[in-house]
Amino acid sequence: MVALDEPLPYIGVTPFQLVSALIILILGYIVAKILVSLFKKSMRKTKLSPLVIEFLGRFLAILLYIIVIIVALGAVGISVSPLILGISAVIGLILGFGLQDTLTNLAAGVWIAALRPIDLGEVVEVSGQVGKVSGIGLMSTELMTPDNRLITISNKLIWGSIIVNYTRMPTRRVDVDIGVAYGTDLDLAIKLAMDLMRNHPKVLDDPEPSVVIAALADSSINLQLRAWAKTEDYWDVKGDLTKGIYELYTKEGIEIPFPQLDVHMKNE
Template sequence: MVALDEPLPYIGVTLFQLLSALVILVVGYIVARILVGVFKRSLKKTKLPPLVIEFLGRFLAILLYIVVVIVALGAVGISVSPIILGLSAAVGLILGFGLQDTLTNLAAGVWIAALRPIDLGEVVEVSGQTGSVSGIGLMSTELKTPDNRVITIPNKLVWGSIIVNYTRMPTRRVDVDIGVAYGTDLDRAIKLAMDLMKNHPQVLDDPEPSVVITALADSSINLQLRAWAKTEDYWAVKGDLTKGIYELYTKEGIEIPFPQLDVHLRNE
């Protein structure tokens, strides 16, 4: 019969050390399960999503299991210092790579909060996405589109891209493009467009509206109506002027041409 304090053949540890390690593993596993259960029940009382709670619970369980294994290895006389150092280096490397984007997003969030290139409720174009700002967090920014979709953009992409803020200024210029046929009386066409803008109740007198010739295109002379309006009236004014100039030119007999292609056939 082998004594408890005598080393076992081939493995070099005593029976007492082996039994101690086994007890530590069993008891440690049970205690870890209990602690993880208590931890998860506590988190369920908060507003954290179930997915986050499950992730944090599994992370804590892994940490506790590692601690139990290290303690069990120490009970059988194995030096755990190299193991701890190795695990520390591995964990540090993993966290370094894993937290790199997290820290970048956090720093970008601080800059956004400090300099405020965007604010809640503003309509912006960020990283190729357009919508009203519905949330600005430490890690990400949320945009809500006109069709009620929510777009979440990491803060590093918000801070690192060109930001177009459509509603920061109190007024905006409304541009409406329209083409008239060659041979049109341009002075008359411009006067009609000016009268349309000046008679619109939401078009501002200062700055004064204007009409400019933007191009001599293949099939038309392109005009652009430029009217200033309050930012909140932008789309209403744009819709009214677009519809109004079409109806007015049609009524006054001013031709709005469409692209045309002349084909000449030759008989050999």
């Protein structure tokens, strides 16, 4: 029978040390989860955004896990000082071989969490991708697309690109484009469009809706309906106005032309 205080063959570690390290890892993991949970709970009582709280929670969790691992290694007789020196050497190698993208992503994540150009639950367009912000971590940010695809983007790409936030403001302008045939009574067409927007329950009175002549195109006179709505009503209003203006113009006999080309043949 092997004594608990006698080193095991080949590894030079006692069973007591192995059991102690295992207990430290298990208890340390549980304690770290509890501390992170309590930290997030206390932070939610402040004015910090959920995005910042989630970011700080993940950062604290990683820090605590590293501490637990170092303590567990110390329990099996591994000196902590050489380990810290080793970690420093690894960081030096990372920087030396041009892999500083990790630190760049980390720094970008800090700026995103602090300045909040995007926040959890907002719909944004960034790096050519559109989706709802579902999470932000130390290294990357996650977007959920309308068709339920999860997109992960490095934080440095987000911080270094143009960000379009579709839901940050409380109201948005709904633009609906439609073309009418040349020769159409524009006053009547504009009046019908204005009545349609003013009678819609989700179109705001202030700013008031408007209709502009957007272009004299090859096959049509292009009108643009401009109505303001609450951000959460944007797609409902856009769909209703698009369908409504088509049905209204069809009912009133206003022609909505399709692109066409007249070809004249010359007899020689």
